[in-house]
Every structure is written in structure tokens, then in C-alpha cells.
Amino acid sequence: MSRDELAQLQLERLQSTLSRVSKSVGFYRKKFAEMEANPQAVTSLEDIRYFPFTIKADLRDNYPYGMFAVPLRDVVRIHSSSGTTGKPTVVGYTRNDLENWSDLCARFITAAGVTSDDIVQVSFGYGLFTGGFGLHYGAELTGASVIPASSGNSRRQTLIMQDYKTTALVCTPSYALHLADVMEDMGINPQSLSLRWGLFGAEPWSEKMRARIQEKLPITATDNYGLSEVMGPGVAGECLEQNGMHVHEDNFLIEIVDPETLEPLPEGETGELVITTLHKEALPLIRYRTRDITSIVPGECACERTGRRIRKIQGRSDDMLIIRGVNVFPSQIEEVLFEIEGTEPHYMLIIDRKDNLDYLEVHVEVGDMIPQQSNIVARIRSRIQSVLGIGVEVRLVEPKSLERFDDKAKRVIDKREF
């Protein structure tokens, strides 16, 4: 769709979404009245800035169904968020929402290389988490053969991959690396498998991590993004250019705002992603603050899709660590670790306070053959110091000693008391 046509469609859908929520969701009716924001007065996409933001706490305050815009009898599916940052929020889908969700997932799955000739192993959890079902129905819609492996039991996952000749693997990036290790333990050479595509999401991962996964597994790894409140997976996904995730803008109006002032930022600048749903029935959200930090990739993509792209998510603003006043995302430390030869891509960050000063301890696994340990420690410390400007403690730990995760990896333990 051309950008002009897209903008026209977005405006029509924005107007109808705003007037619908003002009629059917008490929360928005009240907020709009307070701010004197009138859906009827909206004549351009920029007018969105006169409307209130929605935050996770609003969904928690209206838990479980208070923000739904349709009666429960029209809701045919219920999911929830993972609860990474607190009480999980509940989300609902009408029949049309489900159809649309599958369609959006099928779009990015196709963009990531999958066709009806592929065999897709979905190793996301099937359950309240939106990842499993979202990718499942999306992949089915592409005509691929879908294996609902669900998460866990890594040896069995590997055997399925081998015996069923899986060509596309769907899971979190950290789990993909774990599966590569399990293959090694089982004496299975990944190159002997039929794998070609890796579709990864649900947690932040760096470019270095992508390189490592592609080195260990014979796949092209793409990133895809979504969040339960807004729908689940299917909000945005990379094409084979591997350079930013195309947002499905006919369904989602995006803004990048300064997380402090909440003012919109110019294209290309890094800030918090804010999403207004344009085509959802059960749970439309206005200016939802995702807390996810990214920026818009300027220019057009070589693949000719017209949806604008967002860069890899750096992390959530609530994951940002403030160490002695310096802002640090775990993904930045990950980038540094991956540059150091001899370290494994498994790490844990522990933050605590000693004599009223924050300190960060980086636990990182090392390979079986480490040339000179002390040298690695010094190299990691000086790299982090020069890239991020903070001093850290580094502790090398045995291979495979850090916890592995089937779904979202947890990499930070903050022991500070505020």
C-alpha cells in the first residue's frame, strides 16, 4: 500500500476507534472528558497528541475486563501478558480479532522467509502467553506445516527437529542458543538438520546475539515484536533484509516519545514506543505506552514493503539500569560480552549496593578452553568501562552453570533497596 493510501486508512480507522472507545469504554469516556479531547474533531493523524496515554497500570486498575470495548459474549479468546514486571494483564479477542491476528502474524512469518513448503516448529509456550497461539495460527495461514511443540523438554525438541525435518524454528532467541547447546550435548550436528529459518522474539537480543545464533545454527534469524496488551506477536517483524522490523501500520499507529517529557520525538531519535490500535474490537488501546525503547529506521526498505521499520528493541525503560547515575541497558552489556572471545553467550547481571555505592557484577560463562582467565576478566572490564563508562566486577562461571529459560530469559537480579 502506498504511504498516502496508508495514511488515509489510518485516519479513518483512528477516527472510528476513538469514537468507539469513547462510547463503550468508561475509562476512556472519563479521560477524554477530563482532557476535553473530542474524537469528532480529529482531522489528521497528528491530532492523536490531544488524547491521553494508556499505561499498564490502567489495565491493572481495570482488571480483569474493565477496558474491554465489547460485551464478554462477543469475546472468544482470553490471554494474558507474561507478568515480567508485575501482575499479568488480561486481554480478549473477538472472532474478527483472532482472524486479524492470524493475518498479521502470517505477514511477518512470510516476510521472514517461510512459505507453504516449510515445516514450522513453534517452541513458544502454548497457554495464556500470546506467543504460542499467535505464531501457530499465523504459520498455519501461510500454508506451512505447523508443529505445536510448545516450550520445554529441549532434548525432545531436538529430536522432533531432526525426525520431522523442521525447517523453521520459532522461540525466544535465548532458547534458540540453548537448543544449539543441547544439540551439541546430544552429538547432533546442526548442519545435518533441515533448518533454514529462525523466527525469534519476546525478549531483547543484540545484533551480536543474532550473529552467534546464525553461526551455531544453519538459519537466517529474524526478529519479531509484539505485546499482549496491543495484541501479542504480529505488531512488527523483520523481512530478510534483517534491518529493522516493519510495523503493521494499517493496524497500529506508532509514535516515539521522550519517556520523560512524553513529547513526540523526530524520526530517527530513540525513545519509547507508543501504540494506538486501529483495528481491534475487544480491547482497543489509545496511545499505549509500551515502555519499549527503540527508534524508527529512516528511509525505505529494499524489500519494498512500505510499513516503516523500528530498530531492535534496546530494552524496556523499566529494565534500564541506573548504575551510579549512568543509564545502561542489559543489551548493551550483552553486545560487549559477545565481542570477547572465549565467553559464552550466557550471562547474568547482579546489582547491589556496597557502602552506599551501586555496583554491578557481571557473571558470564566461559568456554571449556579458556586461554588465560585473568586476561578475559580484564578485557571485559576495560571494554565495559570504555563503551559504557562504568566500572564493573566480572566473575567467570563454569559452562552451563547459569540458569536456562524456555521462554523469556531473566538476566538481571537487582538487590538494591530503594
Ligand code: ADP
Ligand atoms: P510482559 O510485558 O509481561 O513481558 P508480554 O508477553 O506481552 O508480557 O511481552 C511483551 C513484551 O516483551 C514487550 O513489551 C517487550 O518488552 C518484549 N518483547 C517482545 N518482543 C520483543 C522483541 N522482538 N525484542 C525485544 N523485546 C521484545
Ligand code: ZN
Ligand atoms: Zn523490508
